[in-house]
Amino acid sequence: MRQRRKARYYFILIMLLSSLTCLWWGNMPLLAQVPYAHQFVQQGIERYQAGDYNGAIAPWQRALILYQKAKNNQQEVAIVAENLARTYQQLGQSNQAIQYWEQAIAYYRPIDRQQTGRLLTEQAQSYSSMGQNRQAIALLCGAVQSNQECLPQTAVSIARSHKDLLGEAAAWGSLGEAYRIRGDYLQAIDYLQHSLKIATEIASFQLHISALNSLGNTYSNLAQVSDRASKSAERLGESEQANQLRQQVVSHTTKAVEFFQNSLKVAQQQNDRVNQTRAYINLIPLYYQQENFIAAAQANQQALVLWQQLPDNRNKIYTAIDLAKRQQSSTNSPLECLNVGVQPNAIALLKQATSIAQKTQDNRALSFVVGELGHIYECRKDYTQALKLTQQARWAAEQDKDSLYLWEWQTGRIYQAQNQKPAAISAYEKAITTIETIRDEILTANRDLQFDFRDTVEPIYRDLITLKLNDVPPSVLLSATDANTKNLTSVLTTADSLKLAELQNYFGDDCALTVVNPQGVDIGSIDRNTVIFSSLVLDERTAIIASFPNGDKKVTWLDKDSESLRKEINEFRLGLESFFDDYNPQPAQKVYDWLIRPFTAELEQAQIDTLVFIQDGILRSVPMAALHDGEKFLIQKYAVATTPGLSLTELKASNPQNLRALALGLTERVEIDGQEFAPLPYVQQEIGEVQEHLKGSTPLLNEEFNRTRLQQELSSNTYPIIHIATHGVFGTVPENTFLVTGNQEKLTITELDRLIRSTTKSTEPIELLTLTACQTAIGDDRAALGLAGVAVQAGAKSALASLWSIEDAATAQVAAQFYESLKESRMSKAQALQTAQLSLIEQGGIYTHPAYWAPFILIGNWL
Numbered sequence: 001m002r003q004r005r006k007a008r009y010y011f012i013l014i015m016l017l018s019s020l021t022c023l024w025w026g027n028m029p030l031l032a033q034v035p036y037a038h039q040f041v042q043q044g045i046e047r048y049q050a051g052d053y054n055g056a057i058a059p060w061q062r063a064l065i066l067y068q069k070a071k072n073n074q075q076e077v078a079i080v081a082e083n084l085a086r087t088y089q090q091l092g093q094s095n096q097a098i099q100y101w102e103q104a105i106a107y108y109r110p111i112d113r114q115q116t117g118r119l120l121t122e123q124a125q126s127y128s129s130m131g132q133n134r135q136a137i138a139l140l141c142g143a144v145q146s147n148q149e150c151l152p153q154t155a156v157s158i159a160r161s162h163k164d165l166l167g168e169a170a171a172w173g174s175l176g177e178a179y180r181i182r183g184d185y186l187q188a189i190d191y192l193q194h195s196l197k198i199a200t201e202i203a204s205f206q207l208h209i210s211a212l213n214s215l216g217n218t219y220s221n222l223a224q225v226s227d228r229a230s231k232s233a234e235r236l237g238e239s240e241q242a243n244q245l246r247q248q249v250v251s252h253t254t255k256a257v258e259f260f261q262n263s264l265k266v267a268q269q270q271n272d273r274v275n276q277t278r279a280y281i282n283l284i285p286l287y288y289q290q291e292n293f294i295a296a297a298q299a300n301q302q303a304l305v306l307w308q309q310l311p312d313n314r315n316k317i318y319t320a321i322d323l324a325k326r327q328q329s330s331t332n333s334p335l336e337c338l339n340v341g342v343q344p345n346a347i348a349l350l351k352q353a354t355s356i357a358q359k360t361q362d363n364r365a366l367s368f369v370v371g372e373l374g375h376i377y378e379c380r381k382d383y384t385q386a387l388k389l390t391q392q393a394r395w396a397a398e399q400d401k402d403s404l405y406l407w408e409w410q411t412g413r414i415y416q417a418q419n420q421k422p423a424a425i426s427a428y429e430k431a432i433t434t435i436e437t438i439r440d441e442i443l444t445a446n447r448d449l450q451f452d453f454r455d456t457v458e459p460i461y462r463d464l465i466t467l468k469l470n471d472v473p474p475s476v477l478l479s480a481t482d483a484n485t486k487n488l489t490s491v492l493t494t495a496d497s498l499k500l501a502e503l504q505n506y507f508g509d510d511c512a513l514t515v516v517n518p519q520g521v522d523i524g525s526i527d528r529n530t531v532i533f534s535s536l537v538l539d540e541r542t543a544i545i546a547s548f549p550n551g552d553k554k555v556t557w558l559d560k561d562s563e564s565l566r567k568e569i570n571e572f573r574l575g576l577e578s579f580f581d582d583y584n585p586q587p588a589q590k591v592y593d594w595l596i597r598p599f600t601a602e603l604e605q606a607q608i609d610t611l612v613f614i615q616d617g618i619l620r621s622v623p624m625a626a627l628h629d630g631e632k633f634l635i636q637k638y639a640v641a642t643t644p645g646l647s648l649t650e651l652k653a654s655n656p657q658n659l660r661a662l663a664l665g666l667t668e669r670v671e672i673d674g675q676e677f678a679p680l681p682y683v684q685q686e687i688g689e690v691q692e693h694l695k696g697s698t699p700l701l702n703e704e705f706n707r708t709r710l711q712q713e714l715s716s717n718t719y720p721i722i723h724i725a726t727h728g729v730f731g732t733v734p735e736n737t738f739l740v741t742g743n744q745e746k747l748t749i750t751e752l753d754r755l756i757r758s759t760t761k762s763t764e765p766i767e768l769l770t771l772t773a774c775q776t777a778i779g780d781d782r783a784a785l786g787l788a789g790v791a792v793q794a795g796a797k798s799a800l801a802s803l804w805s806i807e808d809a810a811t812a813q814v815a816a817q818f819y820e821s822l823k824e825s826r827m828s829k830a831q832a833l834q835t836a837q838l839s840l841i842e843q844g845g846i847y848t849h850p851a852y853w854a855p856f857i858l859i860g861n862w863l
Contacts, residue, residue, distance in 0.1 A: 515647050731780075769790070
């Protein structure tokens, strides 16, 4: 899958290709000491140069065994290991490539630092191709801040110390790619410009082209970011911001076009057909975005002509797939169908590519090209041919699970279209099982997936959920022994897996999810007074499932499409945040009628006192405590909590006698990256309340609240609670999810997680992370996803956080009452928060408005 995704092309160090022929042109008397080894090497070289990468592996592996058995042949071992590493990388088998890089680097490290640096760069590319960008960055430059020098013994430092400009250009370029894939686009541009400058100076055309392509891809990514943000702003009625963001889209797209055009020009000068073809393919969608349809058609035609002239190898096959999908202006989704008029051209192109894959015995490439053909026949509703081709793709992909799940999904869709429901369910379940085995790779591999996750992974889960839910009778309380209850349990297990996938995709390769309940949870054995509400937002309607402690379940449907639901939930949230307006409870009553009222009789009969919500989509962005039944708020009847998923929630009550906190706070006005954050004068009082109710707590205020002091305290003391009273922002991507420190720096949630996990003295997760004065954007369910996962990602059993910033005097009161109830009354965390919110409501006056108490939500373990 990685190999066919748009804008995912890595630096290939062609300057090191000479290593492939080193043994052939080497010292023949030396080779003669190892009979037949040089013949195997020669066979591998010939097959590799012919594009037969699979065929090159076996003779090289034979040669490697012979050299390893012989004495004094370590150099030959290293060179063959290099060749095998590059070959496995060409085949997309990065794990095997890395193992061979390790062998080669171990040989060169003590005797040839320049070669070591170059191989470190290639090894880093292998890590990047698997989405392990932290490892790639560590090899290339070290885990350092952007304003620091690269660490010694990294590829960049080695190249610079040896004045190896070729190696330095390659290392900077690979570093830029790693940051681009990570989603840090501005840092990527800086490093790629370094690479471009050096490559230009030394006239390394391959590296020059690679840097230009990577810069084009980076600006194309930035255009995608701005486009998504502009659409979000438009939905919220922020027309001025939407216009500014649309201007950014135009600017970034223009720069991307310029870089790809420059890449094309250099490739034409060098008569490099491969990179000319790639440049044209990259330009086609950008020309369409600019509404330059003539240029797009010309680029497409030029690419088709050049494609016919390429050598028959894997690159030609994947290029054909890209070209087939470029036969019209928009092919963003794997489900999108080509227009009928261009389908014959795409089919002809893919059939040629199929022949090449069969001739070169490249099963991985064959699975993608045949699978794409199957999709076109699926669109044509020729399901017999579609299924035949899709099954061929599945057989070819048996060893490559990152493509196998696509064809299992496609099989499920084809069966579903033919109303063969059991076969469709079986295929979807196989697809999800495959995804579960490669979760780390496909969900963190590339930040591009954060744009197309909803197109490439999420629909599989939701389609299976829909298929299974359709057979469950609605609005009926189903006993624990009912067959439909088992079906609902299966649906909830699938939904829980989806939540894990969403969080892992959101946090990327920094994700540190730990599944603590892999076999599920029997709530009744833990908490007899709690009901779990699970929402599932589907395209045309939303399911609400209540799971009772005795095992009974009930599902109801909200017949409202997802976009209408989004608009009404945003209206509800806007009303909650309107501090200075008289509160209108009608939106809250409407949502109550949707989510809670259908279950009131069962809740009363079971004597429930706590409701825990596992929310989906836009419903994550609003607090359930503020729902209103016409007489009371929900919090006045029930304690309320939320969790991203039961499999991630450690359900164990804390010992109130051991509670103490590391309390960090910011009272002063600060400015970070041009964004102003107002002073929080009541934070000092809030920190004082923490110290009063949790004896033995340690305060760090203002300048003392920084990474160094935080690390020192966590290293030397055990704190069950970390209380942070400062501005926090939850954004669409984790880089925009951060806390403001006292020394005017951003502390991201992933950085906080690394600090906690690497320095804390206790082996147990911290009990509670409290974040006050945080804020998530209205209508941004992806930002709300970051908040939903904050406890998990920060290595805490629970988190208490706010959905929007409020008057910090009210925050101080809520915090004080919460900790007092938790410590003195031995309440559950959910009940302690309920008590704190009720105490504010009961004060009357402005505090009856939910704007002051509703934003506080408890996430994770509610006990």
